[in-house]
Amino acid sequence: MKTEFILTAAQAVNDAILAHEPEIESLDREIGDGDHFVNMKRGCATILGMHDELAPLSADATLQKIGMKLLSTIGGASGPLIASFFMAMAKAEKEQQADALPQIAAAFAAGVEAIKMRGKADVGEKTMLDVLIPVARKFTEMANAGAAPAEVFAALKETAEQGMLSTRDMIATKGRAAFLGERAIGHIDPGAKTSQVIIHTICDLASSR
Numbered sequence: 001m002k003t004e005f006i007l008t009a010a011q012a013v014n015d016a017i018l019a020h021e022p023e024i025e026s027l028d029r030e031i032g033d034g035d036h037f038v039n040m041k042r043g044c045a046t047i048l049g050m051h052d053e054l055a056p057l058s059a060d061a062t063l064q065k066i067g068m069k070l071l072s073t074i075g076g077a078s079g080p081l082i083a084s085f086f087m088a089m090a091k092a093e094k095e096q097q098a099d100a101l102p103q104i105a106a107a108f109a110a111g112v113e114a115i116k117m118r119g120k121a122d123v124g125e126k127t128m129l130d131v132l133i134p135v136a137r138k139f140t141e142m143a144n145a146g147a148a149p150a151e152v153f154a155a156l157k158e159t160a161e162q163g164m165l166s167t168r169d170m171i172a173t174k175g176r177a178a179f180l181g182e183r184a185i186g187h188i189d190p191g192a193k194t195s196q197v198i199i200h201t202i203c204d205l206a207s208s209r
């Protein structure tokens with residue numbers, strides 16, 4: 001992984017999150033407490049504000065610093081989850097130091113695994129993991145099979161879209177939406193939506209390189 005890619009991706013993700021403000025806002029207002037957009041916006045601004053400090057660092061040090069900083073800036077349920085994603089990615093990146101797709105997929109999968117552990121959640125609980133787990137599986141499977149990058153990124157966008165849409169008909173068993181029981185049915189999970197937007201953005205960026 002390259003630090004330059006991480007920083008370019010952070011800028012692109014920031015722009016994409018801002019562009020989806022009304023949708024993300026209203027999803028968390030419907031089945032949460034309405035702050036998910038603000039939490040994500042703050043997280044993105046924090047990373048962008050670290051640009052000059054991060055630019056000279058290795059990718060693993062960059063991911064680690066981002067994780068630690070997000071832990072104290074995002075807050076909510078999503079803050080510690082996203083922070084643990086970055087810190088686990090950092091650890092995997094440090095151990096393998098490679099820029100090929102199978103290693104990037106492995107680092108991503110390690111990040112998603114950390115969210116599962118920290119959130120004590122899995123697929124089917126109406127959270128960001130309904131996007132992240134299938135994407136991590138697909139990424140690992142296709143990268144290890146030697147699929148062409150363009151094919152991999154297109155498939156990941158598709159997988160993320162399906163995962164996001166799958167949360168609509170679920171009852172939440174984790175997070176604030178769990179208090180709603182059946183009333184959460186019919187609403188897409190906000191964290192699943194932002195995860196899908198982020199994956200879409202990074203896949204587009206990666207395919208254009």
Ligand code: ADP
Pocket residue numbers: 028032033034035036037039040075076077078079081115118119120121126127128129174175176189190191192
């Ligand atoms: P909060 O719920 O504390 O206000 P946010 O609104 O920023 O925090 O984030 C809510 C999102 O976090 C949910 O939409 C869901 O995707 C995700 N989430 C909540 N709890 C968990 C969990 N235990 N595991 C994984 N993701 C979770």
Ligand code: MG
Pocket residue numbers: 028032033034035036076
């Ligand atoms: Mg919220």
Ligand code: MG
Pocket residue numbers: 033035076077
């Ligand atoms: Mg909150």
